[in-house]
Each structure stands twice: as C-alpha cells, then as structure tokens.
Amino acid sequence: MEDVVLWLRNVTKEYGTGRARVLAVDDVSLEVRQGEIVLVMGPSGSGKTTLLSMMGCILRPTDGNIWLRGTEVSALPEGALAHVRRRHIGFVFQSFNLLSSLSVWENVALALQIGGTRGEAGARQAKELLEAVGLGDRLDSLPADLSGGEKQRVSIARALANSPSLLIGDEPTANLDSENGRRVADMLTTLARDQGRSVVIATHDARIMDVADRVLYLVDGRLAKKPRVHQG
Amino acid sequence: MVSVARKNLFHDKTRLAMGLGGILFAVVLMGFAVGMLFGTFRYAVELVDRSTAQVWLVSQKTRDFLSPAPFPDEVAGQVRQVPGVAGASKLIMASYSANATGGQSSPVYLVGFDPEVELGLPWDVATGSAADLRRDMTVILDRSALREFGPLQVGDKIEMGDQVVEVVGFSRNAAWMLGMPYAFASAQTAQAVLHSEGQTLAVLVQAEHGADVAMLMERLSAVEGVEVLTQQDVHDRSMDAWLTGTPVGYMSGAMVLIGFLVGLTVVGLTLYTATVERTREYGVMKAIGASNWDVYRVVLEQAAILSMLGYGMGVLGALGVGRLYASLTGMGFAVPILVLAGMLLAVLTMSGIAALFAMRKVATIDLALVFKA
Ligand SMILES: Nc1ncnc2c1ncn2[C@@H]1O[C@H](COP(=O)(O)OP(=O)(O)O)[C@@H](O)[C@H]1O
Numbered sequence: 376m377e378d379v380v381l382w383l384r385n386v387t388k389e390y391g392t393g394r395a396r397v398l399a400v401d402d403v404s405l406e407v408r409q410g411e412i413v414l415v416m417g418p419s420g421s422g423k424t425t426l427l428s429m430m431g432c433i434l435r436p437t438d439g440n441i442w443l444r445g446t447e448v449s450a451l452p453e454g455a456l457a458h459v460r461r462r463h464i465g466f467v468f469q470s471f472n473l474l475s476s477l478s479v480w481e482n483v484a485l486a487l488q489i490g491g492t493r494g495e496a497g498a499r500q501a502k503e504l505l506e507a508v509g510l511g512d513r514l515d516s517l518p519a520d521l522s523g524g525e526k527q528r529v530s531i532a533r534a535l536a537n538s539p540s541l542l543i544g545d546e547p548t549a550n551l552d553s554e555n556g557r558r559v560a561d562m563l564t565t566l567a568r569d570q571g572r573s574v575v576i577a578t579h580d581a582r583i584m585d586v587a588d589r590v591l592y593l594v595d596g597r598l599a600k601k602p603r604v605h606q607g
Numbered sequence: 608m609v610s611v612a613r614k615n616l617f618h619d620k621t622r623l624a625m626g627l628g629g630i631l632f633a634v635v636l637m638g639f640a641v642g643m644l645f646g647t648f649r650y651a652v653e654l655v656d657r658s659t660a661q662v663w664l665v666s667q668k669t670r671d672f673l674s675p676a677p678f679p680d681e682v683a684g685q686v687r688q689v690p691g692v693a694g695a696s697k698l699i700m701a702s703y704s705a706n707a708t709g710g711q712s713s714p715v716y717l718v719g720f721d722p723e724v725e726l727g728l729p730w731d732v733a734t735g736s737a738a739d740l741r742r743d744m745t746v747i748l749d750r751s752a753l754r755e756f757g758p759l760q761v762g763d764k765i766e767m768g769d770q771v772v773e774v775v776g777f778s779r780n781a782a783w784m785l786g787m788p789y790a791f792a793s794a795q796t797a798q799a800v801l802h803s804e805g806q807t808l809a810v811l812v813q814a815e816h817g818a819d820v821a822m823l824m825e826r827l828s829a830v831e832g833v834e835v836l837t838q839q840d841v842h843d844r845s846m847d848a849w850l851t852g853t854p855v856g857y858m859s860g861a862m863v864l865i866g867f868l869v870g871l872t873v874v875g876l877t878l879y880t881a882t883v884e885r886t887r888e889y890g891v892m893k894a895i896g897a898s899n900w901d902v903y904r905v906v907l908e909q910a911a912i913l914s915m916l917g918y919g920m921g922v923l924g925a926l927g928v929g930r931l932y933a934s935l936t937g938m939g940f941a942v943p944i945l946v947l948a949g950m951l952l953a954v955l956t957m958s959g960i961a962a963l964f965a966m967r968k969v970a971t972i973d974l975a976l977v978f979k980a
C-alpha cells in the first residue's frame with residue numbers, strides 16, 4: 376500500500392496506574408492514505424485528543440505500533456520524534472497557540488525557521504502562506520489584534536509551513552462561531568487537498584462533517600462501527 | 608531570523624526593566640565597591656609609584672607595610688658609601704594635623720626626604736621647587752589643602768604641632784588616601800615636626816647611571832638590620848597590606864558579594880518567571896518540532912541580552928556614581944580594565960546560572976498542554 380501515510384496497529388494508551396488507571400485509547404487500528412481527509416468524532420472524553428497526540432508523535436502509545444510514511448515512530452526517542460514533527464506533521468490547535476509577542480508573519484516564519492528555512496526565504500514563504508489563507512494584509516499584526524477566525528487561519532498557514540505529509544487538527548473550530556468555523560474547515564481541507572496532504576481532524580462539530588472523506592467514531596477509546604460515511 | 612527571545616523580552620517592558628535593574632544594581636554596586644577600593648589604595652601607594660628610587664631599604668622588623676618599623680637613619684650614610692649608589696635618602700612619613708595660622712585645622716600627609724637626592728619628589732610642582740626645601744622648616748603643600756586652610760600663599764606659615772613651617776611652594780594632584788593633602792619637607796624638617804630625630808622608615812636608593820641594580824641590591828644586603836626591596840616589591844607589599852590588613856578590603860568584598868547575589872536573584876527570577884509565563888508557548892514550539900536546544904537558545908539569548916544591556920548600563924552607572932563620589936569626597940576612584948572584565952564575567956556567570964533554572968523548566972514541559980483548551 377504505497378500511499379498509506381499513517382498506519383496504526385492495535386494502538387493503546389493508558390494514563391496512570393492502579394485505581395487511577397484510565398484506558399484512553401483502546402486497541403485502535405487504522406490507516407490514513409495520502410490526501411485523505413479523516414474526521415474523528417466522539418463524545419468528550421472518548422480519547423480523540425489522546426489518539427491525535429499519538430498520531431502527531433507527541434505522545435507514545437502504551438502498546439501497539441504507529442508508522443508514519445513507513446517509519447515506525449512509536450519506537451523513536453523524543454529527540455527523533457521532534458525531528459519527525461518538524462519535517463512531517465502540521466498542527467492546528469483548538470486554542471490557536473500562536474506566540475503572542477510575535478507578529479502574524481513571524482509566527483509562520485518561526486515554524487519555517489524550526490524546519491530549517493531562515494532569513495529572506497523564510498520571510499517570503501511566510502508571506503505567501505499567509506496570502507493563501509487571506510491574511511496578506513495582516514502580516515504585521517499581533518495575534519491579540521486578530522479575531523478567532525483570523526488566528527486559526529494563521530495557524531493553518533503555520534501548520535502548512537514545512538510541507539507536512541500529515542495535518543493534525545484537534546477541535547480546530549471549537550472556539551469559533553459557525554460561520555468562521557465553516558470557513559476555517561473549508562480552508563484547511565481545501566489547501567490540504569490541493570497540496571495532496573493527509574488530514575486528521577478531531578471534532579464535535581457535526582457541521583463540518585461534509586469536508587471529510589471518512590468519519591471515524593470513537594467511543595470510550597474504541598473505534599465504533601458506525602457505518603456513516605460522508606463523501607465531501 | 609525571527610528572535611523569539613528578543614520579541615518576548617521587549618514585549619514585556621516591566622519584566623525587562625526589572626531584569627535590567629537587577630543587573631544594573633549588581634554592576635553599579637560591584638563597580639563602585641571595587642572602584643572605591645582601587646581608587647583609595649592607588650593613592651596609598653602613589654608615592655611608591657612616583658618615586659624614581661630603584662631600591663628601597665626597610666627595617667627587617669617590618670611585619671606590616673601599613674606601619675613600617677622605624678630604624679636608625681645613619682643607615683642612609685652607610686648606604687651612600689656602597690659602590691654604585693648615586694644617592695640615598697631617608698624617608699619619613701606620617702599623617703599629621705596642621706593649622707593655618709588663625710584658621711582651620713586639617714590633617715596633612717607629611718613626607719620627609721633628602722632634597723639633594725633625585726627621587727622624583729614632590730611631583731607636579733606648580734609653584735616653587737624641591738630645591739626650596741633645603742632651607743629648614745619649609746614645606747611644599749598640595750593645593751588641595753587650600754580647601755581646608757583657605758587662601759594661602761608662598762611665604763605664609765602653618766603650624767604643625769609645636770613647630771611652625773613656611774610654605775615655599777605648591778604641588779598639584781598630591782593627595783594621600785581619603786583625599787589627605789601631602790606636605791613635602793626635608794627629612795630634617797619632618798623629623799623635627801614629628802620629634803623622630805635619628806629615625807627613618809625607609810632609605811630610598813638612587814643607583815648610579817648604568818649600574819646593575821641586581822648587583823647593587825646584592826651589595827646592599829650586607830647592610831645590617833634592613834631588607835632590600837625593589838620599587839615593585841614595595842608597591843605589591845603595600846597593596847597587599849591595605850587589601851588584607853584593613854576592613855576596607857573586606858567591606859568591598861562584601862559589597863561585591865551582595866551585588867552578585869542580588870543580581871543573581873533578580874535575573875534568576877526574571878528569566879524564570881518569563882519562562883514559566885510562556886510555558887505554553889515554549890511547549891508549542893517543541894510540539895511543532897523545535898528541539899530542546901532550540902528553546903534553550905531562546906532562554907540563553909534572553910540571558911545574553913539582559914547581561915550585555917545590564918552590564919553596559921551598569922558600567923556607565925558605576926563610573927558615574929564613582930565620579931560623583933570622587934568629586935563630592937575628594938577621594939580616589941579607579942576601575943582598572945581587569946576589574947571591568949571581572950564584572951563582565953560575574954554578570955555572565957549570574958545570568959548563566961539563572962538561565963540554567965529556566966532551561967530546566969523548558970526541558971520538563973509536558974507537551975500535552977498544547978491540546979488543552
Ligand atoms: N494526562 C492525562 N492523565 C490522565 N488521564 C487523562 C489524561 N489525558 C486524558 N485523560 C483521560 O483520558 C480520556 C480521554 O481523554 P481525551 O483524549 O482528552 O478525550 P477527548 O479529546 O475525546 O475529550 C479521558 O477520560 C481523560 O480524562
């Protein structure tokens with residue numbers, strides 16, 4: 376399967392031990408293909424964030440294996456994981472997570488800098504990415520002066536900065552009103568589709584279900600066999 | 608290049624001011640303490656440095672250069688017989704209270720020597736000459752004494768104990784420690800004023816032109832009861848005595864330590880709170896692929912910026928405070944290059960230590976926090 380970007384096999388994550396033990400993700404297996412847009416839905420506490428953290432190489436599974444573009448990442452040490460995140464993964468967070476003292480373009484340029492693109496080239500690419508999300512006229516603004524929708528568009532530009540194979544979005548529309556949420560979801564998926572990137576979005580937001588190629592349901596950490604597939 | 612360190616540091620002006628203030632305080636305090644010390648003690652040994660005598664003889668009984676032991680002044684006569692000696696002078700020194708007739712009383716630092724011997728004393732003579740001191744009961748007074756004595760002129764008399772001496776000239780820039788003006792006199796006059804006839808504190812030797820000083824010292828070591836020293840030896844031993852034998856050295860040391868600890872604490876708190884407050888943002892940097900070192904560099908760059916700015920301002924501040932102190936008190940203030948370098952090292956050390964704590968914080972960030980709402 377040449378075009379499988381992400382492959383999870385029997386992935387389990389436990390937090391704590393003894394009576395405080397929580398089985399957050401329970402024996403999940405799945406694949407995400409290149410260019411595919413997958414939505415992970417489920418009630419609060421069902422393990423969506425935990426699952427995405429493992430896909431995003433931020434958290435290691437307690438059990439099971441994860442391959443990203445053919446490399447088993449579940450076995451890598453933290454230093455190597457940072458390298459994988461920098462090269463292959465883009466993140467869009469629920470609470471935006473922009474750096475408050477950096478301007479809009481600097482936030483994107485910082486991600487490029489972390490990925491090894493510095494100076495003039497970084498500044499130019501940051502501007503191009505921001506133009507693509509319609510923020511060409513807000514380059515020098517500080518995050519505090521942006522609306523929620525604008526902030527999330529900056530973080531989309533940042534997530535795309537190092538041309539990742541996989542975009543991870545944890546509730547990217549949860550802090551936005553429905554109009555902005557719609558716009559952000561469309562922008563994220565359209566850009567990803569144009570550039571052939573895979574996307575996994577965890578969401579509560581049923582209104583953006585139609586952007587997905589596939590919807591997975593998570594209940595108590597397990598994938599539920601709920602046969603509702605929407606074509607975008 | 609996007610500098611997160613610079614942006615963060617200058618974004619929060621209050622914190623920047625606090626961090627800079629801490630370093631500024633530390634450098635001003637350290638610089639002032641050390642500058643005062645060197646300034647003061649430089650004057651303590653200025654006479655040694657200014658004199659052109661190559662060899663000094665002091666009593667073998669001298670334990671402490673703060674109070675050299677007196678010895679019989681006939682030694683000067685013996686020394687003159689030694690081959691290779693061009694001249695030998697007694698040296699009598701003491702701080703002594705003087706009175707302008709009918710006016711203020713003030714201490715002066717009385718120095719008696721042989722005006723026939725070429726010693727480079729007194730220095731910076733403005734009026735009169737060393738030759739004038741050949742006449743008995745005369746002094747060349749430093750002009751700084753006029754602040755206390757009022758307008759004195761050549762030919763005026765001042766009282767020193769039960770003696771009256773005539774002012775035959777004025778020098779400039781000859782103040783002993785704590786701004787005490789020098790009064791230069793012949794050895795005889797000084798002995799008369801101090802009632803120390805027959806005694807001297809040192810014999811200063813002027814070698815013959817082209818004489819081998821080491822050989823001369825060898826020959827002088829035959830003189831009984833004295834130790835033979837170079838000018839540099841006398842300088843070093845006097846400096847040592849002042850640094851270790853007086854509380855001033857320890858006071859300065861304590862001020863330096865306080866400055867360092869205050870600086871360390873403030874910079875430490877500044878860097879640490881600045882890091883804690885942005886834990887989430889540093890976590891985000893790491894989540895999107897920054898290595899620990901990428902984030903350490905942010906902390907270190909902040910420490911470096913704080914250090915350099917704080918140090919620069921601190922040095923200017925210390926020199927300013929020192930100049931003010933010198934002009935208000937008439938006392939010496941000097942910050943040698945080596946001390947500037949030492950303070951830079953101290954500042955870098957304090958911010959380096961401070962940065963370590965912030966770096967530890969960065970290293971242990973739990974990345975899961977980036978997903979929290
Ligand atoms: N760091 C943690 N320590 C202990 N339990 C956790 C931790 N993070 C999440 N959990 C628990 O794991 C389960 C799944 O949480 P999460 O992945 O955040 O679900 P979701 O994103 O769907 O709300 C919940 O029961 C939650 O309380």
Ligand SMILES: [Mg+2]
Nearest residue numbers: 423424425545
């Ligand atoms: Mg969640």
